[in-house]
Amino acid sequence: MRFMFAVFNRARKIVLTATAVAATAVLSACNPGTITGGGPTINTSKPVPVALLVPRGSAQHGDDVLAKSLENAARLAIADLNGVQVDLRVYDTAGNPQTAANAATQAVQDGARIILGPVYAEAANAAGIAAAKRGVNVLAFSNNSSIAGGNVFVLGSTFDNTANRLTQYATRQGKRTMVVVSGNNAAGMAGRAAIQQAAVQNGVTMAGNVSFDLSQQAVINAIPTITKSVRQSNADMLFMTATTSGALPLLSQLLPESGIKTTDVQYVGLTRWDIPAQTLALPGVQGGWFALPDPAKSEAFRARYQATYGAAPHPIGGLAYDGIAAIGALVSAGNSEALTGAALTQPAGFQGTGGIFRLRPDGTNERGLAIATIQDQKVVILDPAPRSFPGAGS
Structure with a gap:
């Protein structure tokens, strides 16, 4: 497509x-x-x-x-x-x-x-x-x-719905400071805007914002800037708009190698990290959070x-x-x-x-999404999708 x-x-x-x-x-x-x-x-x-x-x-x-x-x-x-x-x-x-x-x-x-x-x-x-x-x-x-x-x-x-769901979950886990990493294209900009709005709505500090052009060299060149932003701000969350068919494989490889370990900083993805299935084998996505339908x-x-x-x-x-x-x-x-x-x-x-x-x-719409992570190359649900909307009845 x-x-x-x-x-x-x-x-x-x-x-x-x-x-x-x-x-x-x-x-x-x-x-x-x-x-x-x-x-x-x-x-x-x-x-x-x-x-x-x-x-x-x-x-x-x-x-x-x-x-x-x-x-x-x-x-x-x-x-x-x-x-x-x-x-x-x-x-x-x-x-x-x-x-x-x-x-x-x-x-x-x-x-x-x-x-x-x-x-x-x-x-x-x-x-x-x-x-x-x-x-x-x-x-x-x-x-x-x-x-x-x-x-x-x-x-x-929508990006807005996904960003809000993930950010709400993050705050419940005690995450309060994020650095956003996005591509310099329409999708990246729209995703970044959605994450920014979700941060404001949920009381999360957006401590850094790093963007890159859509090329392998541009992603490589952005790694030092991302690393510096995370370290200087002491961010506990790295929110990425990258897709599995785009920059995510490279980012998830190079960022841990640069010292931004997934055990120290929570990686969060605006897009699905479980499609295609080969993505589950990437070392850098292990432990990351993303949202998906029930x-x-x-x-x-x-x-x-x-x-x-x-x-x-x-x-x-x-x-x-x-x-x-x-x-x-x-x-x-x-x-x-x-x-x-x-x-x-x-x-x-x-x-x-x-x-x-x-x-x-x-x-627009609101969809009830589940929060998932990847453990041992398998998708694990951390927070199930809601069965009804608060106060709406069923």
């Missing part, structure tokens, strides 16, 4: 790679709140028209596989709905904003009462603008918070998908399942305003493919 980063005018949107969000087979609403305003009404006695926008037809390698996985997951969710019928219509966007806008317009004209997708930020934004003209909400598969708002909600796990529910969805389709789902295929099943859970209450913004953002949220999640009024 392509490295989905793009920066837009007025710093409006940054596309972030979607991390693996695989999941469980059952999804339901928890105590839906008052359902009013912010979207079209539906006829609950008839199948609910839902449009699915996928990146099929793009020139980007892997997009057709992603599109098929999203469609398969959506249909799997439809099969699991009890008493709710969904009329799913699939539209190809070719990963292109204008095509996505045209598809959204056509979908609404065809009667869609809600839109799932697209994946990429520019396309999701374009689809959202087109759908807004008819008051239809869009549940995009992006994890880019900056495209959220109005009638656009993002389903992917492993049991993720594996249950993966197994269910594999048994049904004969192959593993795409890492973000579960987002389509989440979207369909959330729709089904809300519609099952029999309220004609089940797909309004007020309904979609009910505080109790939903049980999704990787655990609980809820959509926020600002279009």
Whole structure:
């Protein structure tokens, strides 16, 4: 899948790679709140028209596989709905904003009462603008918070959510001072901003901030600066935005060699450190912390998908399942305003493919994540994913 980063005018949107969000087979609403305003009404006695926008037809390698996985997951969710019928219509966007806008317009004209997708930020934004003209909400598969708002909600796990979860856990373990290490690209900058915000919200001192260009030599050159920053500030936490396919392998090798031992400073990763599996063998990630969806529910969805389709789902295929099943859970209450913004953002949220999640009024989301570490090249859960949101009931 392509490295989905793009920066837009007025710093409006940054596309972030979607991390693996695989999941469980059952999804339901928890105590839906008052359902009013912010979207079209539906006829609950008839199948609910839902449009699915996928990146099929793009020139980007892997997009057709992603599109098929999203469609398969959506249909799997439809099969699991009890008493709710969904009329799913699939539209190809070719990963292109204008095509996505045209598809959204056509979908609404065809009667869609809600839109799932697209994946990429520019396309999701374009689809959202087109759908807004008819008051239809869009549940995009992006994890880019900056495209959220109005009638656009993002389903992917966001940097803000992950950074906050990890920082909250760190403070409970007595960690109070961090140095942030990030790449000089859109993802790195977005990740750094999310970590900074989480530090402020949780009373953690950000004692240093070291960035590097995306090249092997630049990473090597940054090591002395990172080492100095950690030692001078006496930081007890080193928070990195690097990915396993990017700078993480090199950082996790060179930093311990430079004297920043994992036994003295807590390494923390904003991205998944368990994918691919080879990463688990890196000496520098042993004992590090990262966040991930509820492993049991993720594996249950993966197994269910594999048994049904004969192959593993795409890492973000579960987002389509989440979207369909959330729709089904809300519609099952029999309220004609089940797909309004007020309904979609009910505080109790939903049980999704990787655990609980809820959509926020600002279009972002919150997902219940587990805190994991790596011990003896194996993933160990330190703090399980929550089963419900505080005060929301279930």
